[in-house]
Amino acid sequence: MAVSTAQASAPETATREIFMSEALREAIDEEMTRDPTVFVVGEEVGVWGGAYAVTQGLLEKWGPDRIVDTPIAEAAIAGLGIGAALTGSRPIAEFMYSDFMGIAMDQIVNQAAKNRYMFGGKAKLPLTYRAPFGAGTGNAAQHTQSLEAWFAHVPGLKVITASTPYDAKGLLKSAIREDNVVIMFEHKAIYAMRGHVPEGEYLVPIGVADVKREGDDVSVITYARQTHHALEAAEQLAAEGISVEVVDIRSLYPLDTDTILRSVRKTHRAVVLYEAVRFGGFGAEIASQIQELAFDDLDAPVLRVGAAHAPVPFSEPLEQASFPGTAQVVESIRQSLQGVY
């Protein structure tokens, strides 16, 4: 591969700022240009331009053979991806909302994840699933979930998610080039977030975490939109002389345990922050790895911060309080520093 895969952060020289949705579109467009077997399939990806505008304009550019609108049929969308991937295409299959992956669960979990293994390594599935997730939009319990832990739990699936337009583009390009099934979760609340994305081509490797802010006193291990809450909290606490390191894992599986441990061994304290229901969420895996592998380095128990044990409520004051916000992250960091829970 001619392109560097080692680049983990945006180069200082980058000046171009674009939305996360545009960054994702560029990733798809560039990979479609690079490889004629890449195509997009999903609901409203063509005429409508994608529920979150990621594929806007691509139907006009690529036509209906490569931007394939489907009826409402999530199991079929998941299966279309599998069948096409098994036979030589490189599909990008979109779920309009990750909540609807429930309908496609058999195809994703029993088929996509396991085919290669069950077939004794004789099949290859160069398949990317994309799905918006996350709360804060007022769309209530069936359109706001964070279900990434379900998928990270299944061997055969890789699971990634980005907090910046730069990472989103680089990660999605890597996913499309992967010969494995990769699920990219895209947080709805940051599609319209702007960030540096350089003109030239680059990749962000799957399985490599990124330290988004360096600090000495406590590590916040997080991903997707919550990374921004962590950064805001770090900024606030910096004014009080508290130095917070923010680690964006970017990839749930494979998980970059080395970067996480390096951070925790430096700060001796860890707050694991995620937007999914706290109980049984992916943060439990991170917390467990930290205590197993860095127990002696810890000055306080690893703290998990996640959403309430409830579906996401509709009403704004309930919804906003149901998942972590910056104030709660600040509070949790203080708790970690004081060792009081």
Added chain:
Amino acid sequence: MAEQQPVSTNGRAGGGDASNGVLEQLSDDQLRWIYLIMRRIRRFEETAEEAFRAAKMRGALHFYIGEEATATGVCAALDDGDFITSTHRGHGHCIAKGARMDKMMAELFGRTTGYCGGKGGSMHIADIELGNLGANGIVGAGIPIATGAALGSKLRKDGKVTIAFFGDGAGPTGAFHEGVNVAATMNLPAVFVCENNQYGMATHADFANAAAIHNRGPAYGIPSASIDGNDLFEVYATAKTAIDRARRGEGPTLIESRTYRHKGHTVLDQKNYRTKEEIAEWVARDPIERFVKAVNESERLDEDDFQAIDGQIEREIEHAVAFAEASPWPTVDVIERDVYVE
């Protein structure tokens, strides 16, 4: 009715009037109720749209304006204890099943006094006591639930019928096939009512459905019908036949009701996948205006009747908004409540 025979909408007892004689089967009270419900639906949504544009509510609002005759005609043929399952575009079904607009409005405003205490919002209003088993954010998901309600009725021998309302966009789902097939194999008291408003988001119904939904009855061995969903009388007559049949234990029916949403997919939709001409054509076939015209011609109700109902609705609407706005916001201590029976 013989098994597997399509419900005929042409062979209805034909009177000479615009309703093909159906109007004569309805009492004056029923006609008043039908007008009341259709106008309530329209005024409720017009009011909700204003509130949304004034930033008094948030989330996704899917308007039923233009489709009122389907929910109203079907529910007019139901008994009070019967059940319905609904969709993301559920305000009309909810009102036609007898819901209170103040509690609906309060739900849209996210307040404690709403149907769901603010936890559900527009897409999840339910009133189990009224037999409304819930609007639904998942396309097609209400169909197997309706089948389950009908199975429960059959096992309990409670004599009730369940309606599954769903859109043309649900036709392609696995839930549709599984739900309808199971109901047919078990001969359950269910009626599947597809509201074909021509589009699911920007996708045309004919693009999404390889075979028209009303043509699928024979595949499941059940009657099916295609009707003008903007003709209240045709909806009522077809639904009545299907509901009576279900109640007699003769099994489910599939009805495709052709209609149109005057508004965008959601309150925010401004996309151009429909022509102005097409929208104008359907607006000209407004179901409420057609109903009023037919009733006027029959001289069964007069202007005073309609005006009295309009006046009542305006008072109800004014109250609903005032009630919603004055209602308290839920407090965070309820977030983890109602997840389980305590």
